[in-house]
Amino acid sequence: LEFRRVLFRSKVLVVMGFESAESACAFTPAILETEPSAVELIPRTLIERARAVPAYARRLGFVEGDPAALLVIEYTGATHSEALATAEEIGRQGRVLAEPTEQADLWAVRKAGLGLLMSVPGDSKPITFMEDVAVPVEQLSRYVQEADRILAENGTHGEWYAHASAGCLHMRPLVNLKTEAGVKQMRTIADADRKSTRLN
Secondary structure, eight states, X not given: OHHHHHHSOEEEEXXXXXXXXXXHHHHHHHHHTTOOSEEEEEEHHHHHXXXXXXXXXXXXXXXXSOOXXXXXXXXXXSSHHHHHHHHHHHGGGSEEEOSHHHHHHHHHHHHTHHXXXXXXXXXXXXXXXXXXXXXOGGGHHHHHHHHHHHHHHTTOOOOEEEEGGGTEEEEOOEEOTTSHHHHHHHHHHHHHHHHHOOOO
16 A cells, blocks of 8 residues: 555546536546546535635636536546646546646535535535445446436435545435425435336
């Protein structure tokens, strides 16, 4: 492990914007063919919440436009040039973050992700009952599509984030558990998710 830390000491990030979490997940298998060291999914809501907090708003230079989801792709190498070479190839479709300060800003926002998502105003809060889904990477897009359909049919939505490269995503639907209707909504969503999103 110590040898690996020494060998791969330089990191470069590529940030790519997508029109939906589903399309970001659909692109992930192609990204994995370039052998990145990590691929993270960041949703629009996290960026929107970060913009409302001055300490994080000034660290959002990595965001271009108003994408519904971002993929953050990390490449490592023994030298900066080695890591940058692969990143620049895929970076033609996104933005390359080669400077440590740029990368630190992105990871600071990503690290604060759960807290930012949980700070949504109102009685409907992101509730943990579809958390830590793990599916084959090639099935990520299908799973997200099915889960989003279930949420929409039940009058709510949530945000996907976390480790796309490992097929591990977090989802917390917005539900108001202060009401009987909200409790029923949560149960209906959980039952539908269990029955309808099983992967063959």
